[in-house]
Amino acid sequence: MTEILQPFINYFYIVASVFFIVGLKMLNHASTARRGNVVSGIGMLIAVIATCLYTGMEFHWIIVGCLIGAAIGAVASYAVKMTAMPEMVGLFNGFGGLASLMVSWAEFHKWHDMGWTEYYATLGTGAPDSTAFTAFAIAFTALVGAVTFSGSLVAYLKLSERITGKPILFAGQQIVNGLILVVALGAITYLCIAPEASVAYTVFTVIMVTGLIIGVTSVIPIGGADMPVVISLLNSYSGIAAAAAGFIILNNVLIVAGALVGASGIILTKIMCKAMNRSLANVLFSGFGSTTTTAKAGAVQGEAKPISADDAFYILEAARSVVVVPGYGMAVAQAQHVVRELGELLAKNGCDVKYAIHPVAGRMPGHMNVLLAEANVPYEQLVEPPDVNPVMATVDVAIVIGANDVVNPAAREDETSPIYGMPIINVDEAKTCFVLKRSMASGFAGVENPLFFKDNTRMLFGDAKASVTALVGQFKDAG
Amino acid sequence: MLGLLFFVFVLAIFLGVELISKVPSQLHTPLMSGSNAISGITIVGALVATGQPHGGTLVTVLGVIAVAAAMINVVGGYLVTDRMLAMFKRKDGGSK
Numbered sequence: 001m002t003e004i005l006q007p008f009i010n011y012f013y014i015v016a017s018v019f020f021i022v023g024l025k026m027l028n029h030a031s032t033a034r035r036g037n038v039v040s041g042i043g044m045l046i047a048v049i050a051t052c053l054y055t056g057m058e059f060h061w062i063i064v065g066c067l068i069g070a071a072i073g074a075v076a077s078y079a080v081k082m083t084a085m086p087e088m089v090g091l092f093n094g095f096g097g098l099a100s101l102m103v104s105w106a107e108f109h110k111w112h113d114m115g116w117t118e119y120y121a122t123l124g125t126g127a128p129d130s131t132a133f134t135a136f137a138i139a140f141t142a143l144v145g146a147v148t149f150s151g152s153l154v155a156y157l158k159l160s161e162r163i164t165g166k167p168i169l170f171a172g173q174q175i176v177n178g179l180i181l182v183v184a185l186g187a188i189t190y191l192c193i194a195p196e197a198s199v200a201y202t203v204f205t206v207i208m209v210t211g212l213i214i215g216v217t218s219v220i221p222i223g224g225a226d227m228p229v230v231i232s233l234l235n236s237y238s239g240i241a242a243a244a245a246g247f248i249i250l251n252n253v254l255i256v257a258g259a260l261v262g263a264s265g266i267i268l269t270k271i272m273c274k275a276m277n278r279s280l281a282n283v284l285f286s287g288f289g290s291t292t293t294t295a296k297a298g299a300v301q302g303e304a305k306p307i308s309a310d311d312a313f314y315i316l317e318a319a320r321s322v323v324v325v326p327g328y329g330m331a332v333a334q335a336q337h338v339v340r341e342l343g344e345l346l347a348k349n350g351c352d353v354k355y356a357i358h359p360v361a362g363r364m365p366g367h368m369n370v371l372l373a374e375a376n377v378p379y380e381q382l383v384e385p386p387d388v389n390p391v392m393a394t395v396d397v398a399i400v401i402g403a404n405d406v407v408n409p410a411a412r413e414d415e416t417s418p419i420y421g422m423p424i425i426n427v428d429e430a431k432t433c434f435v436l437k438r439s440m441a442s443g444f445a446g447v448e449n450p451l452f453f454k455d456n457t458r459m460l461f462g463d464a465k466a467s468v469t470a471l472v473g474q475f476k477d478a479g
Numbered sequence: 480m481l482g483l484l485f486f487v488f489v490l491a492i493f494l495g496v497e498l499i500s501k502v503p504s505q506l507h508t509p510l511m512s513g514s515n516a517i518s519g520i521t522i523v524g525a526l527v528a529t530g531q532p533h534g535g536t537l538v539t540v541l542g543v544i545a546v547a548a549a550m551i552n553v554v555g556g557y558l559v560t561d562r563m564l565a566m567f568k569r570k571d572g573g574s575k
Contacts, residue, residue, distance in 0.1 A: 257518070
């Protein structure tokens with residue numbers, strides 16, 4: 001029965017690829033995004049079913065693997081809190097990398113075990129009959145898959161704060177990283193030249209191990225605030241690994257889907273870097289934020305002026321326009337729902353409320369948008385820095401909730417600041433600026449924030465959720 | 480065959496760049512987790528490794544790990560994306 005279907009498997013793969021492309025396209029618009037995700041999911045289902053049509057497939061172990069994976073994936077995706085979304089996406093991504101690594105190992109083992117003539121015979125017609133090519137595809141998939149896997153795990157540990165979110169640096173780190181990379185590339189070259197050497201299996205193991213090490217050593221020096229870049233980049237790697245696996249078994253849907261993901265990850269990485277006015281190399285290698293820069297004398301002087309919730313309420317009650325700037329602190333405090341409540345009360349009081357979202361606020365691209373969407377903040381109230389900055393001087397109150405570096409005027413004023421040149425939200429230009437913060441500690445980038453000492457800034461110390469709840473309580477009492 | 484696959488690969492990269500570069504920042508997270516789910520396509524390779532009786536025990540073990548890991552990526556990725564987009568959609572229905 002499956003015999004007659006063999007010639008059509010490739011056509012099913014083409015259909016699956018089209019579903020992926022259309023699905024991604026639909027993800028471009030809020031109104032079609034959810035359906036787009038379903039379309040892409042159907043594409044995946046088609047690809048899986050088509051693969052199961054190959055002659056001679058045995059299903060018992062496949063079913064075991066599918067059930068385990070599907071159960072874990074389903075439970076994890078429903079259990080995860082929206083605030084924990086960055087680490088969850090990172091973790092899922094890591095499993096994609098692990099899968100590619102395992103596929104390359106399995107294919108290498110077969111290739112090594114049965115000899116390449118027989119191995120190519122199992123791939124069917126169109127096999128490259130080039131050992132160097134297959135060796136390269138296998139080795140490259142193993143390397144990128146391993147980097148994706150261990151890198152994503154480290155990102156997960158950092159984001160979930162199981163290990164410190166600060167950069168972890170040691171002396172000679174970049175030299176060590178460089179040497180490991182040289183070993184990995186040397187091993188890949190050797191495997192391509194002498195795939196049938198007696199040490200080939202050892203060489204392949206070296207590639208896998210160096211890949212795992214590179215993933216760890218390349219992510220640990222990157223600070224929490226730079227995680228949006230890392231997550232995007234690892235996402236891209238997992239796509240590249242999948243595409244490379246496609247070149248091992250000569251499968252077009254793997255190549256197309258992998259390339260799409262690889263490209264989308266690179267684009268997001270670029271957008272994130274641009275939002276921080278830094279190059280990718282700077283993000284990856286600078287160990288940004290490992291030291292707290294001492295601000296120049298005169299740049300940061302004066303005293304931070306605290307304000308009580310009572311006084312903050314009186315100012316807000318009189319305000320005609322308010323801009324809320326959320327950051328990672330809002331996610332940590334789980335304050336998004338009570339923030340929305342405050343926004344509604346302000347609006348009811350006749351105030352114009354906007355939420356200004358910086359592209360790198362939070363720990364992954366679009367993190368704040370997801371949280372505010374969860375809290376039911378109307379989409380029209382979300383604005384981006386270029387829309388809100390020109391009118392900032394007319395804003396009565398800017399409320400900064402758990403954001404720091406993205407509102408740091410040093411990025412505009414202080415050429416010696418590490419974040420100089422980064423586009424920020426100019427909350428310091430608002431008539432009054434409230435900063436909700438737990439303490440005076442600097443942000444994840446470790447940069448002093450002169451905003452806290454400006455004349456028009458008032459610090460509302462305490463847990464963001466507790467502070468906003470207090471304000472909401474005041475409004476309710478007054479109303 | 481190889482030349483054709485490279486051709487497809489390069490075209491797909493350019494297509495991916497075109498598809499993604501205009502996405503609004505509001506949708507960055509769902510886009511990332513949605514494309515992350517697509518990277519689970521490596522399940523196709525995992526199925527082949529597991530289901531084809533060519534390799535012996537080690538290949539089967541590696542294959543099952545690969546299938547399970549890819550399945551976590553696929554199922555988790557699509558469901559979590561759907562959960563996020565459901566929140567976006569709720570308000571958009573009224574406003575657009």
